[in-house]
Amino acid sequence: MILQQYKxxxxxSMGAGKTEAIRSLSDIPVLLTEAFNTDQTSHxxxxxxVGIDYGEVTLEDGLKIGLYGTPGQSRFDFIWPVICQGAIGAIILIDHNVNDPLSELESYLETFQNYTDNIAIGITHTDEITSSTNTAIYKDWLISQDLYSPLFFIDCRKKSDVLLLLEALITSIEVNHYITA
Ligand SMILES: Nc1nc2c(ncn2[C@@H]2O[C@H](COP(=O)(O)OP(=O)(O)OP(=O)(O)O)[C@@H](O)[C@H]2O)c(=O)[nH]1
Ligand SMILES: [Mg+2]
Known part of the structure; x- marks a missing residue:
């Protein structure tokens, strides 16, 4: 399982859709580490x-990607850098309906930029908007920070949405680092 060509x-954040995204995308049965949620205040x-989710997808050009899901709860943050070892990039998923999605994005970006230079962002749950937060805030903020990470609004239950985000990330990595399959 560690022998994937790319990771x-x-x-x-918790409930943003990391496990669901891997489930939607994977060509193989996903290895899940779900457990009963005792943290009902967070979600x-x-x-x-509570561990590492694992799936695999082979893209049209034959590039095989290992998909690794982190636990969202911050009590497991010690495992995040471990999971990121050897990764070519990370996808950060943020639930649009949390209290302050922008500060969540900022905080995850700040943390995961320590582990990889290649990050794409997926804003999720916009199909069931319950907050008054404007969806324009993310791109405006990225521009204000001089950040150019790919950003898409996705539904993690839809393979095509997750694939679009993954391919955008791969493309940005290829542009930056000339990776070939
Ligand atoms: N309506 C809607 N549901 C979504 C979306 N993304 C994920 N879900 C659902 O949200 C729930 C939580 O998704 P998970 O994939 O378990 O979230 P997670 O990020 O893995 O959460 P943790 O493992 O607890 O950190 C699941 O029931 C998903 O099907 C979305 O964009 N829209
Ligand atoms: Mg999960």
Whole structure:
């Protein structure tokens, strides 16, 4: 399982859709590490990731990617740098409906920029908007920070959405580092 040609890590807040994104994308049965969620204050979901999710996808050009999902709970943040070892990039997923999604994005970017130069951002749950936060804030903020990470609004339950984000990340890596399959 560690012998994948390339490794991409999915990071981001609890319930943002990391496990779901890997499930949608993977060509193989996904190795999940879900357990009963005892942290109902952070998120009211029934189960949460407590280890490393793992899946694989082979892109049209034959490039095989290992998909590694992190646990969103910050009590597991010690494992994030471990999972990122050897990764060519990371996808940060942020639930648009959390209290302050921009500060969550800022905080995950700040952390994961220590582990990889290549980051793409997926804003999730915009199909069920419950907050009054404007969706324009993300791009405006990235521009204000002089950051040019690919950013898409995605539904993690849709393979095509997650694939688009993954391919945008791969393209930006190829442009930056001339990776060939
Ligand atoms: N409506 C909607 N549901 C979503 C979206 N993305 C994920 N979900 C659902 O949100 C729930 C939580 O998703 P998970 O994939 O478990 O979230 P996670 O990021 O892995 O969460 P942790 O492992 O707890 O950190 C699941 O029921 C998903 O199907 C989305 O964009 N829209
Ligand atoms: Mg999960």
């Amino acid at each position: 991409i890590v999915f990071a981001g 009211q979901k029934l189960e949460t990731t």
